[in-house]
Amino acid sequence: MPSHGVEEEDKPCRACSDFKSWAKKQNRVTFTAPTKQPPPKPKDCPLDKDELGKATWGFLHSMASYYPEKPSKAQSESMSKFFNIFAQFYPCEPCALDFQEDxxxxxxxxxxxxxxxxxxxxxxxxxxxxxxxxxxxxSKVHERWKDGWLDGSCD
Ligand SMILES: Cc1cc2nc3c(=O)[nH]c(=O)nc-3n(C[C@H](O)[C@H](O)[C@H](O)COP(=O)(O)OP(=O)(O)OC[C@H]3O[C@@H](n4cnc5c(N)ncnc54)[C@H](O)[C@@H]3O)c2cc1C
Structure with a gap:
């Protein structure tokens, strides 16, 4: 089993936590002084669990919606391998372990x-x-990830 970092107790896994929990674990002043507004988070920080999840689902669903309608045997085998390898290395370890089981x-x-x-x-x-x-x-998965909603709102 590859090491994903949650077991490194001195260094919490950012990709396994939502931003607030992660910041609390770091004892950030921003969450201990409620009277002060926390500074806006820069846009180029490492992804937390939810950001990583949203971006990853976007990629995976788009890949599935653009996958060949009639794949070759080799394409079909490669895609199965992709998901098995993806499940080993997804950087939120608890998420990856559940996904492997699923x-x-x-x-x-x-x-x-x-x-x-x-x-x-x-x-x-x-x-x-x-x-x-x-x-x-x-039944709406291709509308969401490839074609846009039937009502034309994405056109
Ligand atoms: C493989 C994997 C495993 C994960 N496991 C965990 C976990 O164990 N614990 C945890 O806390 N988080 C986990 N996450 C993250 C979690 O699924 C969400 O990504 C995260 O909570 C952010 O959620 P969200 O509300 O932004 O929408 P997301 O769930 O990220 O969804 C993004 C968008 O996808 C669309 N969508 C929603 N459901 C579907 C669907 N069934 N099919 C197609 N499109 C859909 C919606 O339009 C939605 O806005 C996992 C992510 C991945 C990729």
Whole structure:
């Protein structure tokens, strides 16, 4: 199992924490003096767990929605390998461990674009349910990540 950093007790894992928890762990003055407004966070800081998650889902869903409709055998095998390797190295270790378990139970469906996009949507929904977030309607996954909403609001 690769080391992802949460076990390094003196150095908390930023990609495993939301920004506020991470800043508290660092004993930042900004969160111990409630009368003062914290300075705005610069835009070029390392990603926290939620920023990393949002950016990663954006990449993964876009990749699935642009995956070939009829992939070759080699493409299909490469995509399965990609998700297995991704699950080993995702830089939030608790997230990665749960995702590894989830894809063991539900291996990547790489036979077609639609199957891959639906499979990934379901994996994301598993995380949504765990975090108490709304479940996404997987019939709309290509509207969200490739074509834009049918009402034309993204055109
Ligand atoms: C593989 C992985 C595992 C993760 N595991 C954890 C974890 O164990 N614990 C934890 O705290 N965080 C985890 N995260 C982060 C978490 O999923 C969110 O990314 C984070 O909480 C930020 O959430 P958000 O509300 O910005 O929206 P996100 O969940 O990041 O979603 C981004 C956008 O995707 C769209 N969307 C939502 N659901 C779906 C879906 N099912 N299919 C398609 N599109 C959808 C919505 O438009 C949404 O605005 C994980 C992220 C990844 C990539």
């Amino acid at each position: 894809i063991k139970k539900h291996p990547p469906k790489t036979e077609s674009r639609d199957k891959l996009a639906k499979w990934l949507c379901e994996r994301h929904n598993t995380v949504n349910i765990k975090l108490g977030k709304p479940v996404f309607d997987c």
